[in-house]
Amino acid sequence: MRIGELAQACAVSRDTLRFYEQRGLIAAQRTANGYRDYPADMVQLVLYIKTAQRLGFTLGEIANSVAALWQSPNPDSAVTQLLQDKLKLIETRMDELGALRSELQQRLGQRCPLNP
Numbered sequence: 001m002r003i004g005e006l007a008q009a010c011a012v013s014r015d016t017l018r019f020y021e022q023r024g025l026i027a028a029q030r031t032a033n034g035y036r037d038y039p040a041d042m043v044q045l046v047l048y049i050k051t052a053q054r055l056g057f058t059l060g061e062i063a064n065s066v067a068a069l070w071q072s073p074n075p076d077s078a079v080t081q082l083l084q085d086k087l088k089l090i091e092t093r094m095d096e097l098g099a100l101r102s103e104l105q106q107r108l109g110q111r112c113p114l115n116p
Contacts, residue, residue, distance in 0.1 A: 001038045003028070010046040017046070025049055025063055045070075056086060 007014045020026045021036075026045060028036035045066070052062045065082055072078040107113040 001040060001042065003036045003038070006038045006042055006046065009043045010050065012046065012050065020046070020049065020059075023059055023063060025059065025066065055083070056090065057082075 001009075003014050003017055007017055010017075017026065017036075021028060026038070026042060026049075028038045028042075031037050048066070048069075049059075049062055053059070057065075069075050069078050069082075
């Protein structure tokens with residue numbers, strides 16, 4: 001499958017696919033004339049990447065996990081674990097932001113907000 005076909009199948013741009021390839025997230029074989037040729041299962045991988053990004057995963061996190069997921073004997077449980085880990089991270093960050101918000105609100109009521 002050529003880059004344009006893959007881009008259309010995944011509703012992404014060719015530049016997005018080139019970027020993913022530069023980052024090592026996807027790979028293409030090169031034909032004799034230099035065109036990229038992607039296997040059919042690349043659609044599933046690109047859609048996984050887009051979904052993971054939408055769920056808050058960085059491209060670095062995706063790159064670190066994608067190989068393990070594709071080789072996992074039980075990919076569903078591996079993805080579930082990734083989502084649980086991400087949720088814990090988000091909850092921790094929300095707690096930290098809540099504490100920061102409270103401190104900022106307290107400081108706004110002080111005469112000199114930057115004094116300890």
